[in-house]
Amino acid sequence: MDTNERLLHASSFGAAAVAYAEHRPDYAQAAVRWALAPAPGPRVLDLGAGTGKLTATLVALGAEVIAVEPDPGMLAELRRSLPSVRALSGSAEAIPLPDGSVDAVLAGNAMHWFDMAVAGPELARVLAPGGVLAGLWNLMDDQVDWVAGLAQVSGSAAVGPRDTPASWRAETAGMHLPKDGGPARFGAPEQAGFPHGQRRTADSLVATLATRAGVLVMPEPEQGALLGRIRAFLAGRPETARGEFTLPMLTGVLRVRRL
Template sequence: METIGNERGGSAEAPHRATAFGTKAQAYAENRPSYPVEAVRWALDPVTDSGSPDLRGLAVLDLAAGTGKLTEVLVAQGAEVLAVEPDPAMLAELSRRLPRVQTLSGRAERIPVPDQSVDAVVAGQAFHWFDMDQAMAEIARVLKPGGVVGALWNLEDVRVPWVAGLAEVSELPRDLETWQEDQSTLAGHEPFGSVERAEFASPQQLTSEAFVARTATRSSLIVMAEDERAQVLARIRGYLRACPETANGSFVLPTVTGVDRAVRGQGD
């Protein structure tokens, strides 16, 4: 999970953090969670044939695709996917894992594809990095009229007391609360209509070390001084050893996948 709250305003350190992932591309691919099919299908429902069992025939642009976590789900559902990602190390890892997927180097603010060329644009854990005015204008440009944009987030469920305690010990943001309370990043951009929002339970089976490894791929930790990062990860290990729900080293992490979607108007 990546922080969605404190970077939306474009903090001074956000550009540095945004470029940090490439140094951990393989670890990111190995430890970050995937996305539930139900959430992906809901995001694309406005452009999906209601009778279709999959996403065949849909041209989908995965924006800021990273190592291909969301791309992989789309491909498995039959979509024709174009993955766009600015970080060369992340893009190389995506190509290694999904060699048949078409990839392009590019950013949300300047998407390297023709006008009205895709049915849908999606992004997983990424919209908080974008300059939203520029990005939404570009997304509108590349979408066909009636196309859909979807933002997906994997969010630890801090409504569960022991998960809230883990967030407190790690001093990491409570992203589910931020997502639920804040207006969608997709809101207020023409020519898109109103934003729809849905939540999907996506519990994840993890070991303590797998959770620590996942946390270490967060941008805020990647850019930390080594000793500070070690202290944060040590606190997390200590909490997991002491917490009854996680003490045996294997546990189910309550997680919610939040999805926002908006449909592009039919005009030019």
């Protein structure tokens, strides 16, 4: 994905902020705890916080959270749903916080949008020594037969290279971590996956996939055709044809420590 395409995809979510808040999953608490485990203190920046999916989990775990989000539509939804959280306009490339002011920076389904050539020194700047940088991604467990079929029918626009466990491990193994933190440096990256799930119906799963960037930027006729194929697939599977079901997932975590 070139720079212009990446920016187009990254800026697509604001118009769908309400649907994103309603349909996107939260994050497995065990995954968030693992991400934070080496942090030297409780101060956490949720960077690229979107509508607050990860923010809410951090609050539930007792972290002192500041949320930073560049998209006005997503930020407004976050402020509406989590009014007690300090939520600021900003980006990974221009973080509106002082030097050494947080013990951890977490990013939920967002780190792949960062321009690490610019963001790397910014992340190092705001992290206290020994602080943790971690990206979290919710992954569809394609070891389950019907989920593998869904991924195949959905194509890369709806189920991309960071959306299933094996491809996520390959795609994130150092790709989205800072290559240079200025005077500061980062240690070796670690990956881990944690079981998770989301209660869905066929309609709500289609609505979830419709909030993926690759789908949001599609021309309307192509988008409608894709969602129609997904809907037909779900209607033809006994696991998903009627009522509620659990979408099997993992929350994958990539973490690194600031030295």
